[in-house]
Amino acid sequence: MDAYQVVHFRGHWFERGVELAELVCRVRGTSLQRIKPFPWWLIKLASPFVGAFHEMLEMRYLWQVPLQLNNERLRALIGAEPHTPIDSALAATLGNCTSTARYPRQLAQ
Numbered sequence: 001m002d003a004y005q006v007v008h009f010r011g012h013w014f015e016r017g018v019e020l021a022e023l024v025c026r027v028r029g030t031s032l033q034r035i036k037p038f039p040w041w042l043i044k045l046a047s048p049f050v051g052a053f054h055e056m057l058e059m060r061y062l063w064q065v066p067l068q069l070n071n072e073r074l075r076a077l078i079g080a081e082p083h084t085p086i087d088s089a090l091a092a093t094l095g096n097c098t099s100t101a102r103y104p105r106q107l108a109q
Helices: 018-028 040-046 051-058 072-078 086-095 104-108
Strands: none
Touching (some): 018 086
16 A cells, blocks of 8 residues: 555445435434425525635535545455445434434424
């Protein structure tokens, strides 16, 4: 192995960005009706005044084109890439999320 080498962890693949939101709703037991399109028009409108919004617009293409990391080097080093089942990973992550416990009324709407 070289002193420096780029090794990608492929992770879970979602062809459509909204799939992750759909999985979160399924794991949480909430309605898919809560999923709304991201207001890119608002980000564009506010971008001259908010630097972070300008930067978000530059990265928008990442939501418009499929992008997968190539994990061939990692597999060559360690064999099969380990994966936690996505439902288990989301349930553990959301179970540790304190913001939902603080604001249950707003999130339930």
